Amino acid sequence: VALMAPLLLAAPAATAGTITAFTVAADSAVSGSRARQVKVYVPDGLSTAAPMVVALHGCQQTHDDVLNDWGLKAAADRHRFILVAPFITTYDGLRNTNCWGFWLDQHRHEGRGEPEDLRRIGAAVEARWAVDANRRYITGLSSGGAMAAVAAVTHNEYWAAAASAAGLPYGEDSGSVSF
Numbered sequence: 001v002a003l004m005a006p007l008l009l010a011a012p013a014a015t016a017g018t019i020t021a022f023t024v025a026a027d028s029a030v031s032g033s034r035a036r037q038v039k040v041y042v043p044d045g046l047s048t049a050a051p052m053v054v055a056l057h058g059c060q061q062t063h064d065d066v067l068n069d070w071g072l073k074a075a076a077d078r079h080r081f082i083l084v085a086p087f088i089t090t091y092d093g094l095r096n097t098n099c100w101g102f103w104l105d106q107h108r109h110e111g112r113g114e115p116e117d118l119r120r121i122g123a124a125v126e127a128r129w130a131v132d133a134n135r136r137y138i139t140g141l142s143s144g145g146a147m148a149a150v151a152a153v154t155h156n157e158y159w160a161a162a163a164s165a166a167g168l169p170y171g172e173d174s175g176s177v178s179f
Helices: 004-010 063-069 074-081 113-128 143-152
Strands: 017-024 036-043 048-055 082-086 130-142 161-165
Touching: 004 036, 017 074, 017 113, 017 130, 036 063, 036 074, 036 113, 048 074, 048 143, 063 074, 074 082, 074 143, 082 113, 113 130, 113 143, 143 161
Parallel strands: 048 082, 048 130, 130 161
Antiparallel strands: 017 036, 036 082
């Protein structure tokens, strides 16, 4: 029994919430816009406007990795935020599987491509759930971290803060990610 106590203490916390999946359609007026699959985790019992955290997967990952492997659902339950996990879904150009295009010019400017799609995803979430407009955050891992930095630069009036884990800074080019 004494050996079991540390194992029980180390067990991950159970999450209690709802996952909703939907697609945000491409915007024909936005160059480089694509339909984006999105999964949103909402903790049970949210009764007031909550912070929104958009978390972007890295290359060769999906939104399911964000939801199931990063511990963010448990964090959302504990800290009472809405967790949004977009999927790159489709892309143009030469990239590794499921990489965000943070180094491509068509995806590095306000009103264009992936950063505009991410802002539109945030707006779609806000249309469905009560989000605190002063607490919209974006983060990501690797290429998702680099795209979070791009989104923070291109839409600094929308995102309250951004965090990049193992991502590159805004402005890096394809030489930074070459084979």
